[in-house]
Amino acid sequence: MHSTDWLQFALFIGLLALITKPLGIYLTQVLDANGKTWLDPVIRPLERLTYSLMGLDRNKEQGWKQYTLAMLLFSLVGVLFTYLILRFQHLLPLNPQHLPGLSDHLAFNTAVSFTTNTNWQSYGGESTMSYFSQMVALTIHNFTSAAVGISIAAALVRGIARASATTLGNFWVDLVRTTYYLLLPFCFVFALFLVSQGIVQNFKSYDTAKLVEPQAVQVAKMDASNQPVVDAAGKPVMEDKTLTEQAIVQGPMASQVAIKMLGTNGGGYVNANAAHPFENPTPLSNFVQMLSIFAIGSALTYYLGRMVKNQAHGWAVWAAMMLLFVGGVLVCAHFEAAGNPIHQALGVAAADGNMEGKEVRFGIFNSSLFATITTAASCGAVNSMHDSFTAIGGLVPLFMIELGEVVIGGVGAGLYGMLVFVVLAVFIAGLMVGRTPEYLGKKIQAYDVKMAMLSLLVLCMSILGFTAWACVSDWGLAGLNNAGPHGFSEMLYAYSSATGNNGSAFAGLTANPANGDPHYNVTLGIAMLIGRFLMIVPIMALAGSLVQKKVSPPSAGTFPVSGATFTILLIGTVVLIGALNFLPALALGPIVEHFLTAGGKLF
Amino acid sequence: MKALFTDIRAAVVATLVFAVVLCGLYPVAVWGVSQIAFKRKADGSLIVDKDGTVRGSSLLGQVFAGEKYFHSRPSAAGAFGYDGASSGGSNLGPTSQKLNDAIKDRIAAYRTTEGLAATAAVPADAVTASGSGLDPHISVKNAELQAARVAKARSLSVEKVKELIAASTTKPDLGILGDAGVNVLELNLALDAAK
Secondary structure (H helix, E strand, C coil): CHHHHHHHHHHHHHHHHHHHHHHHHHHHCCCCCCCCCCHHHHHHHHHHHHHHHHHCCCCCCCCHHHHHHHHHHHHHHHHHHHHHHHHHHHHHHCCCCCCCCHHHHHHHHHHHHHHHCCCCCCCCHHHHHCHHHHHHHHHHHHHHHHHHHHHHHHHHHHHHHCCCCCCCCCCHHHHHHHHHHHHHHHHHHHHHHHEEEEEEEECCCCEEEEEEEEEEEEEEEEEECCECCCCCCCCCCEEEEEEEECCCCCEEHHHHHHHHHHHHCCCCCCHHHHHCCCCCCCCHHHHHHHHHHHHHHHHHHHHHHHCCCHHHHHHHHHHHHHHHHHHHHHHHHHHHHHHHHHHHHCCCCCCHHHCCCCCCHHHHHHHHHHHHHHCCCCCCCCCCCCCCCCHHHHHHHHHHCCCCCCCCCCCCCCHHHHHHHHHHHHHHHHHCCCCCCCCCECCCCCCHHHHHHHHHHHHHHHHHHHHHHCCHHHHHHHCCCCCHHHHHHHHHHHHHHCCCCCCCCCCCCCCCCCCCCCHHHHHHHHHHHHHHHHHHHHHHHHHHHHHHHCCCCCCCCCCCHHHHHHHHHHHHHHHHHHHHHHHHHHHHHHHHHHHHCCCCCCC | CCHHHHHHHHHHHHHHHHHHHHHHHHHHHHHHHHHHCCCHHHCCCCCCCCCCEEEEEECCCCCCCCCCCCCCCCCCCCCCCCCCCCCCCCCCCCCCCHHHHHHHHHHHHHHHHHHCCCCCCCCHHHHHCCCCCCCEEECCCHHHHHHHHHHHCCCCCHHHHHHHHHCECCCCCCCCECCCEEHHHHHHHHHHHHH
């Protein structure tokens, strides 16, 4: 790493630490049904109107089952809403490119993907989605799936903070307040900043540029029925053609990119996502996008500390996340800067590192940093192609997802995922000293540990189970872009990303093949549903159990949930469980590939 | 049962209200302000020549192959590269034979075109495809290696060409963020204007 890389890294972590407290305090106001914020004069009327249209009593709280049911119903309506729009986009307005409706399995995959905050994209945006689909069917989930995640996190934190109670808040109130007071105003300002950097925001159809230097190319000759003409030997006949034009994508991009980052959604407007110069024009836009991915997740740790009246606990959780994060960035950046020895033997300058799939304006370090951030959080936007990373450089994002995306993590999802590990860490500490484990004065009992473990095992089962199925099936192998261990990594990454609700990819994988095979779209869709809802339900059950417990006063034997000991124990729990579950699979993919690269083996 | 009905109503109404506010009002408000404050950027940073023809966007790269022009990076966007409607990278991994062969060919071609020694190290960005396939930049080192060839083809002095390179170089933001790069489209247009 160069000295400017260290400076950028320090600036990033420093700024993140600085915004954590003020944003965390703001979150306590937003997530209080009767909280006051400085935006009340503008937004309060809209909030009231929304409640009255919904027929809602905002002071009526819900138990964990009602809260979960409300969340599930809302998500179900959201899936159907998006599915229908995508299927019938050719009949809907704002479709200047006259794009057709989507196939049933692609529409299912996409609807589930955006509802679950995954934003896995089996399609290329600019050639598939009308402006209406982008703006309505997809953008709505960028907001609401983020708000749902934050709501669930808030409910779990209330379950920890309250004692001898039964209710966890009201899902609808949390949903509406998070959307209106947090996401909407922040995105508005952020989107304008992004336009100032060069991201487009318009409703024009695509522009056509006349190339500065027309290019002579050879294309396959087509007959009258648009089939390739073949010669006697069966080879396609080629003809000369001159390329004179370049299409320039347009549309309401900045408004979507703002929420895709802040809400850790990650679904790109265009296929190349944040690598595309329109989605991420400058290093400054890149830096602010990276910061926005982590902003809310980081602030939620402060919210946790504030709510449980133990700020040191909030910071201890934050520190554990940050240490894991720094480790990931350093490993990834090191291997990307070292580059690929095979290509260097051909004559590529060794000092330049691995530039395949990376943009010049970001360079090695900002690409590695972005890759680690987007997978540590469950964002999934990419500013470089992870598929073309070196073996270990690509292992880091994969491993970050498989840790459960608890390193800051998705908005809300990162905190509730990390709190599961906190419960387990406390449990392990209790076992080690032979005392009943306690978390902030509450006894952690068999039921709580079962629910915590259930939410983790479900993820592991989905990732490894689906990967195993894909790699022994014809449909699984047909989608690969790379052979050898890298092909296995493509499948493992796909199911890790879908189950982890991340949405980034080793994007060579074709999940939506031209022959219409639905296996990838459907299995990835199911993995996303498992990763979202089969994780949330046990966590809400845990919250429902914790909220009823009495708090016993701390004694000499109480294990403190702040300080270095706790942070190290928490890191150990996260890494150990992540490593134990996934190391065998990683050994078959990136780890063996690393050694093959060193030996110059090609596939 | 009544509670369930209440929740279903809330779910449907919330979806519709959000659709209006988040998918209608929000993007339109962003559009309205940005069209006033940042009109050129909101419309794609288009480069338009004297007679009103769009020649490209200063944010998007184009293909260049002639000896009078600086060459952009290899591109995996579309069949011929730099296809604005089909952005993306090669997605080929570190042990890919296909990538290995492509890089080998590009290195040989680069050394021939720029008159380099057969063992000279070639800048990585000159022989690898970018993530978007539309990368507008090349590294400064890459541009400098191409300067002599372009200067000769245009009968310009190398110093003049290097001046133009410097003028088309984007420095790191705030002095430290990101890497410097030379905007190839802007540089080539500047060359055409200079003749």
